Amino acid sequence: MSAALEALDVTRTYQMEGVAVSALRGVSLQIEQGEFAAILGPSGSGKSTLMHLLGCLDRPTTGVLRVGGREVAELSDSELAELRNNTIGFVFQSFHLLARTSARENVGLPLVYQGVPRAERRRRATEALAAVGLSHRLDHRPSQLSGGEQQRVAIARALVGDPQVVLADEPTGNLDTRTGNEVMELLERLNAERGVAVILVTHEPEVADRARRQIHIRDGLIERDSGAGT
Numbered sequence: 001m002s003a004a005l006e007a008l009d010v011t012r013t014y015q016m017e018g019v020a021v022s023a024l025r026g027v028s029l030q031i032e033q034g035e036f037a038a039i040l041g042p043s044g045s046g047k048s049t050l051m052h053l054l055g056c057l058d059r060p061t062t063g064v065l066r067v068g069g070r071e072v073a074e075l076s077d078s079e080l081a082e083l084r085n086n087t088i089g090f091v092f093q094s095f096h097l098l099a100r101t102s103a104r105e106n107v108g109l110p111l112v113y114q115g116v117p118r119a120e121r122r123r124r125a126t127e128a129l130a131a132v133g134l135s136h137r138l139d140h141r142p143s144q145l146s147g148g149e150q151q152r153v154a155i156a157r158a159l160v161g162d163p164q165v166v167l168a169d170e171p172t173g174n175l176d177t178r179t180g181n182e183v184m185e186l187l188e189r190l191n192a193e194r195g196v197a198v199i200l201v202t203h204e205p206e207v208a209d210r211a212r213r214q215i216h217i218r219d220g221l222i223e224r225d226s227g228a229g230t
């Protein structure tokens, strides 16, 4: 079976007012099915850039990126979006939920883009919210939920498309220690029970230590990688 995600000497250079900013300078990385890995590194080292590339939200400047064995450079934008929808779920530090929208509709939103009919969206969103322990909060809006609950809604939204990989960029960064711990336990359970690969970015050593693999990034390069653990 091919790796879930594979980067070969990937770079990403941003153009800013005519100046080139090298955010990634040649990263090679393989993420296997079912892995649980943490990405660590100082602010500005390229962690979010790498997450965006691995999650197909962006394309590398040079190098090869494969998702589920398919090379992203060979896909059109719509094919890439489809691959992303079917393979990857995203969780962000600041939750990124729609404010005027219920938990269930937020969770069902990725399915709108996949053309899933309304009744089935509701059913699958309800199921995903149950999986994160929020069956009693289906009709609540984000402002009516605690931070930890909002992040659980975001995790349910990441899961609703039944992805092979969940990418979480500082998922506990806006949460207190106890709530962050609950979010980590949830990600660990999803990894153990569903075999979803989890890649998370964190600044917190206690969070990183709970992953089976630690990847350290500095100045756009992998500085140290404890290697794929299973």
Ligand SMILES: Nc1ncnc2c1ncn2[C@@H]1O[C@H](COP(=O)(O)OP(=O)(O)O)[C@@H](O)[C@H]1O
Pocket (backbone or CB within 6 Å): 014, 015, 016, 021, 022, 023, 041, 042, 043, 044, 045, 046, 047, 048, 049, 050
């Ligand atoms: N859209 C962008 N345009 C220009 N520069 C960017 C952009 N996104 C990130 N950068 C720059 O790329 C580098 C890496 O950023 P980022 O991947 O966000 O780092 P991290 O997530 O590790 O803090 C930083 O120097 C940042 O300023």
Ligand SMILES: [Mg+2]
Pocket (backbone or CB within 6 Å): 047, 048, 049, 169
């Ligand atoms: Mg970042």
